Amino acid sequence: MANYVWPKFGTATVIGKRHDRVDGVAKATGTAKYAYDINPAGMIIARLLGSPHAHAKIKSIDLSPAKKVPGVVEAVALKKADDELLFQGEEIAVVAAESEAAAAEGVAAIKVEYEVLPHFVNDTDLAAAKAAGMTGKGGKNISLAKEPGDDDDEDEFTEKEINRLLKESAVVVEGEYGIHMITHMCLEPHGSTCEWKDGKLVAHLSTQNVSGTGPQFAGPLGITADDVTVHCDYIGGGFGSKFAADTWGVACAELSKKTGRPVKLMLDRDQELKIAGNRPSGFLKCRVGADKNGVITVWDSEQWGTAGAKPGVVSEKVVPYVYEPKNRRVISHTIKTNRGLVRAWRAPNHPQACAMSQTAIDDIAAKLGLNSLDVFKRNLVHVANGKAEVYAAQMDVAARLIGWNDKWHLHGKGPKKGSIVEGLGLAIHTWGGGGHTSKCTIRISPDGGVSSTLGSQDLGVGTRTAIAAVVAETFGLTIDDVQVNMGNSKYPASGPSGGSTTIGGVSESNRRGSLDALDKLLAVVAPKLGVTADQLEAKGGRIQVVGSPSKSLGWKEACSLLGMNAIEAQGEYVRGSKDAKTGADSKLSNSQVGGVQMAEVAVDLDTGVVKMKKFVAVQDVGTIIARKQAESQVYGSVIMGIAYALFEEQIMDQASGAFVNCEIADYKLPRLGDIGDIVVEMYEPESEYNRGVVGIGEPPVIAPGAAISNAVANAIGVRVSTLPMTPQRVLEALKGRKA
Amino acid sequence: MKDQDLAPWPQAGFDRRAFLKGSSAAAAATTLATHATQAQAQAAAPEIVGRQSRLVELKVNGKTASVRVEPRSTLLDVLRYQLQLTGAKPVSIDGSSGASTVIVDGKPIAANTTLALDCVGKSIQTVESLGGEKPDAVVSAFVHADAMQCGFCTPGFVVAVRAFLDKNPGATEEQIRSGLNGNLCRCGTYANVVMAALEVVKGGSRG
Numbered sequence: 028m029a030n031y032v033w034p035k036f037g038t039a040t041v042i043g044k045r046h047d048r049v050d051g052v053a054k055a056t057g058t059a060k061y062a063y064d065i066n067p068a069g070m071i072i073a074r075l076l077g078s079p080h081a082h083a084k085i086k087s088i089d090l091s092p093a094k095k096v097p098g099v100v101e102a103v104a105l106k107k108a109d110d111e112l113l114f115q116g117e118e119i120a121v122v123a124a125e126s127e128a129a130a131a132e133g134v135a136a137i138k139v140e141y142e143v144l145p146h147f148v149n150d151t152d153l154a155a156a157k158a159a160g161m162t163g164k165g166g167k168n169i170s171l172a173k174e175p176g177d178d179d180d181e182d183e184f185t186e187k188e189i190n191r192l193l194k195e196s197a198v199v200v201e202g203e204y205g206i207h208m209i210t211h212m213c214l215e216p217h218g219s220t221c222e223w224k225d226g227k228l229v230a231h232l233s234t235q236n237v238s239g240t241g242p243q244f245a246g247p248l249g250i251t252a253d254d255v256t257v258h259c260d261y262i263g264g265g266f267g268s269k270f271a272a273d274t275w276g277v278a279c280a281e282l283s284k285k286t287g288r289p290v291k292l293m294l295d296r297d298q299e300l301k302i303a304g305n306r307p308s309g310f311l312k313c314r315v316g317a318d319k320n321g322v323i324t325v326w327d328s329e330q331w332g333t334a335g336a337k338p339g340v341v342s343e344k345v346v347p348y349v350y351e352p353k354n355r356r357v358i359s360h361t362i363k364t365n366r367g368l369v370r371a372w373r374a375p376n377h378p379q380a381c382a383m384s385q386t387a388i389d390d391i392a393a394k395l396g397l398n399s400l401d402v403f404k405r406n407l408v409h410v411a412n413g414k415a416e417v418y419a420a421q422m423d424v425a426a427r428l429i430g431w432n433d434k435w436h437l438h439g440k441g442p443k444k445g446s447i448v449e450g451l452g453l454a455i456h457t458w459g460g461g462g463h464t465s466k467c468t469i470r471i472s473p474d475g476g477v478s479s480t481l482g483s484q485d486l487g488v489g490t491r492t493a494i495a496a497v498v499a500e501t502f503g504l505t506i507d508d509v510q511v512n513m514g515n516s517k518y519p520a521s522g523p524s525g526g527s528t529t530i531g532g533v534s535e536s537n538r539r540g541s542l543d544a545l546d547k548l549l550a551v552v553a554p555k556l557g558v559t560a561d562q563l564e565a566k567g568g569r570i571q572v573v574g575s576p577s578k579s580l581g582w583k584e585a586c587s588l589l590g591m592n593a594i595e596a597q598g599e600y601v602r603g604s605k606d607a608k609t610g611a612d613s614k615l616s617n618s619q620v621g622g623v624q625m626a627e628v629a630v631d632l633d634t635g636v637v638k639m640k641k642f643v644a645v646q647d648v649g650t651i652i653a654r655k656q657a658e659s660q661v662y663g664s665v666i667m668g669i670a671y672a673l674f675e676e677q678i679m680d681q682a683s684g685a686f687v688n689c690e691i692a693d694y695k696l697p698r699l700g701d702i703g704d705i706v707v708e709m710y711e712p713e714s715e716y717n718r719g720v721v722g723i724g725e726p727p728v729i730a731p732g733a734a735i736s737n738a739v740a741n742a743i744g745v746r747v748s749t750l751p752m753t754p755q756r757v758l759e760a761l762k763g764r765k766a
Numbered sequence: 767m768k769d770q771d772l773a774p775w776p777q778a779g780f781d782r783r784a785f786l787k788g789s790s791a792a793a794a795a796t797t798l799a800t801h802a803t804q805a806q807a808q809a810a811a812p813e814i815v816g817r818q819s820r821l822v823e824l825k826v827n828g829k830t831a832s833v834r835v836e837p838r839s840t841l842l843d844v845l846r847y848q849l850q851l852t853g854a855k856p857v858s859i860d861g862s863s864g865a866s867t868v869i870v871d872g873k874p875i876a877a878n879t880t881l882a883l884d885c886v887g888k889s890i891q892t893v894e895s896l897g898g899e900k901p902d903a904v905v906s907a908f909v910h911a912d913a914m915q916c917g918f919c920t921p922g923f924v925v926a927v928r929a930f931l932d933k934n935p936g937a938t939e940e941q942i943r944s945g946l947n948g949n950l951c952r953c954g955t956y957a958n959v960v961m962a963a964l965e966v967v968k969g970g971s972r973g
């Protein structure tokens with residue numbers, strides 16, 4: 028069996044290099060087909076009716092007027108009388124018609140009688156939520172250096188100890204920090220185009236879970252998973268919200284079965300924002316004690332927020348974020364609201380935790396009149412993920428790239444140019460990112476063709492490019508020589524793309540499968556070259572004797588020796604598995620990265636507008652497979668971070684319970700002119716390369732909120748307590764009001 | 767049912783909400799009210815008139831195509847459902863995402879807020895025309911600068927950059943940053959788009 032390792036540091040010829048995305052031209056010229064773009068002959072179009080109310084009970088549903096609308100083919104109710112609707116947009120019925128217009132008319136014609144019930148959509152005010160009976164069980168994260176005595180009541184002891192530590196601190200920061208709920212807002216809305224062929228379902232689904240969604244269709248439709256093919260060559264955004272078939276996916280398949288015609292059902296834009304995923308809000312009140320150098324001595328905080336209509340809250344386990352002082356008490360409360368349901372959002376819990384706690388750390392520096400960078404560095408003594416040294420080194424790199432030492436001034440003490448002040452801020456993050464379980468089939472054809480086939484997907488990270496790079500590296504070929512087949516649930520199963528697990532997972536399976544396939548090829552070639560297989564290597568498009576490259580065969584010639592028999596090898600990796608023989612961890616992939624980010628902003632004191640000047644992201648990443656695409660992940664994450672730091676939030680109308688800014692024009696996001704200068708720096712000493720592959724889809728999206736908030740605080744001398752830092756909130760903070 | 771007979775599938779058209787709100791500015795102004803009072807708005811919807819469809823010829827990417835349109839058919843729906851040109855994407859109700867950008871008589875427009883009938887006799891250029899054997903310099907630059915992730919916004923961005931650089935072939939970085947704000951990308955490819963556009967400027971004219 029092959030030795031599953033990467034080439035020695037510095038010897039790789041394909042992985043880690045800069046490659047054009049293999050499907051780049053298809054994406055850039057519009058020939059890449061997304062679920063929305065698949066139009067089988069005879070297709071009809073379905074639309075969804077969602078609840079207009081934030082909280083209501085259905086008294087009756089009458090579909091018959093919809094069925095009378097010209098062009099309407101079928102209508103199906105997803106709810107029945109007496110069902111409770113918990114948020115605006117909740118699914119009620121679907122209508123399929125000959126055209127989008129007819130489907131929309133059909134939806135509008137459905138008669139639903141509602142009993143409107145009282146709603147609650149306020150997630151900022153914990154007392155109000157308690158009074159309304161909308162709070163639920165949260166959690167505790169308590170740690171004290173000192174143990175309680177046998178007779179001590181634990182809560183009382185904690186209370187006393189925390190108060191004692193606060194009293195003994197050189198400084199205590201009391202603050203409130205928050206971050207509003209945002210939605211995923213995939214540009215391709217959730218949905219599918221479904222068709223039945225010979226009693227079997229083909230679902231062209233916009234999904235980040237090609238191999239896992241089949242059973243979700245099969246169950247409700249009363250067929251077996253074998254009778255479902257999920258197909259997704261391209262997906263227009265997911266960010267953690269597209270793991271499921273969803274009610275509307277199953278409804279689409281059902282409509283197709285009933286009508287005998289292919290059906291397309293994509294959510295409308297407002298529905299995409301209302302019901303297809305949100306990221307929980309988080310609000311935190313704290314008292315933090317520190318010594319005169321700014322090193323935290325005690326942390327005491329209480330947090331709350333909403334995950335929508337089902338209880339949930341940002342985990343107290345990751346607060347305070349990355350920095351975990353020995354003395355801490357973190358209490359969380361959940362608030363149930365009549366708002367859409369939570370879905371995983373890029374690095375669940377972490378961005379909110381970072382924004383709610385690393386801002387307080389910066390306020391320690393402000394209060395003591397210290398340099399924030401020094402305070403963040405000194406507090407590395409509290410880092411428990413084993414990466415303190417990596418963070419320290421990354422801080423130096425980031426500081427150099429942003430010019431920290433030259434530009435630093437104490438909080439609110441910078442020069443004023445007209446009404447403009449500038450500031451610097453930083454934050455750090457961490458993420459697991461270990462590879463997911465993945466299988467693939469590697470094939471070498473007698474004509475020299477090479478392919479990898481697996482049920483994976485490309486969320487945008489460049490999955491095909493990474494796979495092609497791994498296979499090409501192993502066979503001594505170039506990326507263009509490798510055909511990658513994915514996006515079909517009938518292919519060998521590969522994990523869902525979530526938690527930065529994809530590149531680790533598919534690199535594992537493809538390296539393993541390719542090494543095994545290569546062994547088989549070398550065994551066939553060896554007699555021809557008069558050597559044993561272990562004396563051979565694949566390099567530069569040839570199979571050659573190690574050390575004497577003149578004894579070699581070209582790749583095609585070598586493959587022609589296979590006669591009629593193509594080589595097929597199965598690559599397989601089980602998440603977290605150890606080497607069968609040695610019991611050691613895999614050398615191909617790893618987990619846990621750090622990362623340091625610094626922001627430079629300019630704030631207009633008259634208008635409250637925050638402008639990004641520069642943003643530096645230093646990221647460790649293990650073995651890099653496709654360098655350009657890895658960098659793109661960091662650029663994209665930073666821009667998404669700028670979005671939630673300065674622009675986007677779900678705005679609820681308290682009176683009606685409506686999500687009022689659920690269209691593109693109203694849901695503020697940064698545009699190309701809003702991002703400033705972004706510098707991406709991979710932190711990669713040799714030790715990083717030797718760790719194996721770690722995913723980085725999530726880590727760089729975590730710290731921008733805190734880093735930018737800290738930069739704004741440094742510029743204007745007061746904290747804008749809540750993200751996003753809209754001009755209004757900046758102005759309120761300047762006036763000394765809570766925004 | 768008569769117009770039904772006249773309009774075989776696929777029958778393109780405005781979505782009803784978009785129709786109610788009108789396009790662009792009107793839509794933005796009324797969105798807040800509309801979502802808060804959705805039920806009432808639906809109940810008060812006026813009859814949509816003029817469904818008679820007819821065959822017209824559109825000049826798309828240098829070729830003449832015969833399509834069946836209603837007065838309310840958008841260019842985007844005709845391109846996507848009748849001509850299978852799915853590069854332009856439906857993202858917003860009012861053109862505020864730029865994802866449906868195509869070039870009509872040399873000008874970038876949002877195909878989802880443009881009526882197909884208004885394009886009769888005009889020259890329509892979609893992103894697909896920038897591909898082929900030798901892709902347009904903007905396409906090559908987007909690929910080289912990796913100015914795409916999920917790629918859903920990318921065709922609209924490519925067309926917008928092409929149109930912008932046709933008008934400003936020597937654009938500076940500052941002009942690029944202030945001139946390409948009509949397109950939205952959720953994955954965060956803006957930094958790479960700036961690199962791509964600069965690459966085209968430095969590489970000379972289109973090729």
Ligand code: FES
Pocket residue numbers: 214263264487914915916917918919920950951952953954955
């Ligand atoms: S690349 Fe996904 S929206 Fe732009």
